Amino acid sequence: MRKSHRVFGTAIIVVVGGLICAWPWVKMEFASSAHYTEQDKREYEFYTPDILRNMPRISTRYSFDFANITGPATHVYAVKFYGTQDTRKIDNYLMSKGYKRGKCDFDSVCWRSADPAESIYVGTLKGEKTVIVQVVYHFT
Numbered sequence: 001m002r003k004s005h006r007v008f009g010t011a012i013i014v015v016v017g018g019l020i021c022a023w024p025w026v027k028m029e030f031a032s033s034a035h036y037t038e039q040d041k042r043e044y045e046f047y048t049p050d051i052l053r054n055m056p057r058i059s060t061r062y063s064f065d066f067a068n069i070t071g072p073a074t075h076v077y078a079v080k081f082y083g084t085q086d087t088r089k090i091d092n093y094l095m096s097k098g099y100k101r102g103k104c105d106f107d108s109v110c111w112r113s114a115d116p117a118e119s120i121y122v123g124t125l126k127g128e129k130t131v132i133v134q135v136v137y138h139f140t
Contacts, residue, residue, distance in 0.1 A: 034066040049135055051097070051120070052079050056089040058131065073139035081131040085124045090133060094120065 036043035047066040059081040067076040087109070094111045099120060102112035111120040121134040 032068050032070075035063065036066075037063050047077065049077050051135055052077055052133065054093075055079065055133065056093050057081070058086060058089050059084045075137045075139075077135040077137075079133050081133075083129050084131055085129050087122050087124070087131055090122055090131070094122075 034043055034047055036047070038044050044064065048064060052064070061082040063080050063082075065076075065078040065080070067078075068074075069076065091109075097113075099111040099113050102110045102119070109122045111122065112118070113120075117138050119136045119138075121132075121136065123132050123134075124130065125132065
């Protein structure tokens with residue numbers, strides 16, 4: 001009888017320990033949004049798509065955002081560069097990766113790749129020196 005209690009207790013400890021270790025990833029998987037920097041290693045590795053990871057840093061101050069939009073099933077990944085409005089390096093980078101300027105329904109520049117679910121929007125905030133690059137994936 002005592003041996004079965006010991007085995008059951010050990011199993012409970014292992015399961016609880018596993019849940020505690022996995023909790024940060026479970027939380028990120030079901031998050032509706034996130035704001036982070038490159039120094040937030042766990043979030044940066046989990047949320048940031050390769051196209052944003054390899055994008056030239058056109059400013060020394062920048063941050064990342066993620067939004068999970070329900071309804072039309074859309075994920076939006078963004079990087080904001082503060083203190084600049086020059087998008088030439090970003091445009092050149094996207095062209096070198098095979099993206100082409102496309103027609104957008106917004107006032108920002110839209111880039112498209114061979115993947116029809118992906119769109120990249122590059123824009124500047126009016127009245128602020130900020131460049132925003134958004135990668136949008138539509139899953140519908």
